[in-house]
Each structure stands twice: as C-alpha cells, then as structure tokens.
Amino acid sequence: MKAYEVIVIGGGPAGLAAALAAHRAGSRVLIIEREERLGGILKQCIHDGFGLVRFGEKLSGPEYAERFIDEVLELGINFLTTSFVTELKKDGGGFCVSVVNRDGVTDYQAGALVLATGCRERTARQVLIHGTRPAGIFTAGTAQHFTNLLGQLPTKRCVILGSGDIGLIMARRLTLEGAEVLGVYEAKPTPSGLTRNLVQCLEDFDIPLYLSHTVTRVFGEERLTAVEVAQVDEQMKPVPGTARMIECDGLILSVGLIPENEVAGQLGVPMDRASKGPVCDNRFMTQVPGVFSCGNALHVNDLVDYVSESGELAGRYAAAYAVGKADDSDSGVCLGFSADESFLYLVPQQLRYQDRDKKAVLYFRSRKVLKNAVFTMSIGGKVVYTRKYSQLKPPEMERLEIDFGKYPIQRGGQLRFEIKEVMG
Structure with a gap:
C-alpha cells in the first residue's frame, strides 16, 4: 500500500491550493482527480475576472488554474487523473483510500485527507x-x-x-x-x-x-x-x-449549486444543513479528526480567490495533523458558533479552544438583502465585536477575519453572531 501524509481528493482550485500548502509544510502529497486534466471547472471558464483578490489582475479561468498547475508540476507533487475514489475508510491512525483507474484498483494510505470535491448543479x-x-x-x-x-x-x-x-x-x-x-x-x-x-x-x-x-x-x-x-x-x-x-x-x-460530499458520507462526516457542506472548525477540519474540507465542497463560493484561500488553510493544517505537529491539547474541546436566522450560513461553525488566541477567517451570507447592517459577535450575552456593512446581499459572500485573541473566550463558552439593520 502506497503511503502519503496528505491525500487531496479533487484537483480543482481548492485541491491544488491545498496540495501546494501541504507540500510546503513538508508533507508527501497525492492529488486524486476524476477528470483527465487538473484545474476543475476553471478549464471551461474562458471569461476573465478571476484572480482580482489573489493576484491583483484579471485572469481567465484557465490562466488562473495554470498558475497552480505549473507550480504543482515544478515541485513534483504526485497526482492521478481519470481516477475515482471508490471507498474511504479509517485505517489505524490514518485512512485507506481505494482508487480505480486504467491501472485497476489501488489502495493508498494517508495520515490526513483534504476533501476538495467541489459542487454540482441542480x-x-x-x-x-x-x-x-x-x-x-x-x-x-x-x-x-x-x-x-x-x-x-x-x-x-x-x-x-x-x-x-x-x-x-x-x-x-x-x-x-x-x-x-x-x-x-x-x-x-x-x-x-x-x-x-x-x-x-x-x-x-x-x-x-x-x-x-x-x-x-x-x-x-x-x-x-x-x-x-x-x-x-x-x-x-x-x-x-x-x-x-x-x-x-x-x-x-x-x-443553484450543491456541494458534492458523497465521499465524506463514507466516513460519517456530519453536514451542516445551511451550508450543505461539512461542519468544520477554524482549521477547516471536520468533526472526523484528520478529515479536512475546503472550497466549494465546504460551501459555495462566489470568488475562486477564496476557494484557493480555504484550500491553503486546509492543506496547511492537514499537513500539521498528519505529522503530529498540530497543537491537539484539549483536542476534543470546540466552542460552538451560534448564528441567528439573519444568516443564510456561517462557516466555520466551531473554534478550537486552543486556537482562541489566534485569528480565524469566517465566511457568511445574509439570508436577505440588508442595508446599513451591523455584524455583531457576543460572548455571554455581551457584544464584543461589531462590523458595519452598507449593504449585504445573499448572492454576495462576505469574508471576515477576526482576531479572537482580543476577546475573553472561556472554556465551554459559545459565541453568538447576529446581523441587524440599523437606522441612519
């Protein structure tokens, strides 16, 4: 059985970013992609508008993907194309991934998995x-x-x-x-x-x-x-x-698009009804230890730049988990995020207690159009953080980075998030 520290399922923008981040962190990485070429949906998106956030310039979908593919090739990261994951199962302290392709059925062992399987259309x-x-x-x-x-x-x-x-x-x-x-x-x-x-x-x-x-x-x-x-x-x-x-x-x-998480179901990964993706923490790890999720498999993004960002974060943390470098003290303790009904969804849904002094990226959508809106975070009923928005729309996902180390977060606590319209 061939062994890798991190196996990334999906070779689109999220999977490519995850693989590169895990490789830079020192892990042996394998990408498994079911199509003939890497790049995901970007291969057919010939219009421009990609990369404005990440690269500061307008790129077509193939141009954006090629920047990551070129780096994967240059670094010699292993990948399989026209390959399908038929079974995922826990194997000791890691995972066994069964793959079928022209060479037959092969089993691979991984210390951590990154699910970057994208989404499908209704x-x-x-x-x-x-x-x-x-x-x-x-x-x-x-x-x-x-x-x-x-x-x-x-x-x-x-x-x-x-x-x-x-x-x-x-x-x-x-x-x-x-x-x-x-x-x-x-x-x-x-x-x-x-x-x-x-x-x-x-x-x-x-x-x-x-x-x-x-x-x-x-x-x-x-x-x-x-x-x-x-x-x-x-x-x-x-x-x-x-x-x-x-x-x-x-x-x-x-x-509409639906995050594709059938392979996650084989491992019993709990799903969030709102986002249609796995419940995860600030490290993008699901509630199954060692399984990470990113990109459109986690929630449907508007911009590919944020797909790549979540892939990088998931890949980095997956690499740390696989080689035992992750800080897993109190590993079972997570602080729940409670979002009121004004949110369509909020991702991630949890903050690991040992990361309470670190920054974390939140992605959210409002349930309806809101003008002069205020995003608030409360601890124990007390508002500790606010952010104003002139307008929020369900089609436009918002990205927010919060430094949780500035706030008095206690073990067993719960952080509540709300969005409200204000006058004036």
Whole structure:
C-alpha cells in the first residue's frame, strides 16, 4: 500500500491550493482527480475576472488554474487523473483510500485527507419542472462545456432559468456566439448573481431579467419546442392566470449549486444543513479528526480567490495533523458558533479552544438583502465585536477575519453572531 501524509481528493482550485500548502509544510502529497486534466471547472471558464483578490489582475479561468498547475508540476507533487475514489475508510491512525483507474484498483494510505470535491448543479427534475424529457435542456455548466470546450452551440433560441452567475455569463456567451437569449427568469424577487455580472452580462446586451417568474413546464418530444413560464407568489407557487408559452429550442438551468460530499458520507462526516457542506472548525477540519474540507465542497463560493484561500488553510493544517505537529491539547474541546436566522450560513461553525488566541477567517451570507447592517459577535450575552456593512446581499459572500485573541473566550463558552439593520 502506497503511503502519503496528505491525500487531496479533487484537483480543482481548492485541491491544488491545498496540495501546494501541504507540500510546503513538508508533507508527501497525492492529488486524486476524476477528470483527465487538473484545474476543475476553471478549464471551461474562458471569461476573465478571476484572480482580482489573489493576484491583483484579471485572469481567465484557465490562466488562473495554470498558475497552480505549473507550480504543482515544478515541485513534483504526485497526482492521478481519470481516477475515482471508490471507498474511504479509517485505517489505524490514518485512512485507506481505494482508487480505480486504467491501472485497476489501488489502495493508498494517508495520515490526513483534504476533501476538495467541489459542487454540482441542480437539474430540471430537482426544481420540479414538469413535462417530457426532450433534448435541449442543459445546466449552465453543461452549456458552457459545449460552447467553450467542444466548440458546439447547444441552442439557437433559448430561455435561461435562474440568475446564478454561470447562467448570467452564459447569457452573454451565447449571445456573442449568435444565439438569441429570450430572457432570464428568476423565481426569487431578487437576482441570485453578482451585481457586476448582472450589469456586464444582461444590461450591456439588453437581455431582459424577469424576477418572481419561473419555468413551470417544458414541451417537445425529441427536441424542446417551447417552455411555459409563470409569475410566482411569495411562496414560490405559480400565480393562476399568468402562464404563457415561449417557443424555443433550449432551456439553460442556473438554479443553484450543491456541494458534492458523497465521499465524506463514507466516513460519517456530519453536514451542516445551511451550508450543505461539512461542519468544520477554524482549521477547516471536520468533526472526523484528520478529515479536512475546503472550497466549494465546504460551501459555495462566489470568488475562486477564496476557494484557493480555504484550500491553503486546509492543506496547511492537514499537513500539521498528519505529522503530529498540530497543537491537539484539549483536542476534543470546540466552542460552538451560534448564528441567528439573519444568516443564510456561517462557516466555520466551531473554534478550537486552543486556537482562541489566534485569528480565524469566517465566511457568511445574509439570508436577505440588508442595508446599513451591523455584524455583531457576543460572548455571554455581551457584544464584543461589531462590523458595519452598507449593504449585504445573499448572492454576495462576505469574508471576515477576526482576531479572537482580543476577546475573553472561556472554556465551554459559545459565541453568538447576529446581523441587524440599523437606522441612519
């Protein structure tokens, strides 16, 4: 059995950053990637806007990924492509990872695991669209793959359901390639994508956005011929009498992403219902010791820069855990983070007691649009930290670094976080 200190599952931006950080910390590292090439979803994201936070310049997805891939190759970090993890199990003080590829089935041993498996798109059936199963219905990522990697235009006249960022970007991309985008329909009363994408992808190309509307039915046998759209009420239910037919040959779905954590389930890693990823502490370690999570497998990020950041942190701590250099005094003691209902989610969910004197990075989203908002942290009912925001929006994730060493955190305590709107 081949042994490594750290095995990273997933070779996208989070996994690459984790592997590099673990290698720099002195660990022997293996990356396992199911696709033919490293880079993850970035390989097909030919638009720019990546790397503004990390590199201070606009890069396309492939350019951003290549900077990490080049470093992996230069440092000689081991990686497997077209390889699938079929089983994860605890093995003594470490883990056994079973992998299948062209060479057959091979078992690898690891002192620590980093789960960087990314996320997947919701499908038409997952959002309960009725009708037949004709060709012409694509997730936004699939349409992007056809257009950018295969050079095939998947539709000539389409409707886009959902105003997520990939859907907005594909509205522009398909328009540039000559397709007619009849409109973007969003069930929520507010858009789901970043403001910059709403402006650059819809407004600049005069593509209409219909809020509080959804696709209720599709028509066609071999190929999509039309969709039915309707206005929805506050409970997301179609409003009677508002349905209308739109003739089209394509329906592009941008209806949300789900962190992909099936392999984590094999180890019994507890999940957070809000973030859809593992419950983790400030080291990005899950509640299964030695298993770390990062990137979109932990929670869906807006910016790849933060995906890489969480990967680096997870990789660094995984390396320390694998070689026994982590400070594990009181290892079982974690302080819980309690977030009120104003948060859509808050990650991480715990602070290790021995790290109470260190800085930690928090990522969060508000549940609804808030103006003149104040983020507060309380200990024992007393507010000890505040941060003001002119506006918070669910589509825009916030990153916050807090120096917990400044506050009187006691063993067994609980930190409570709230977001409130204030007047003036």
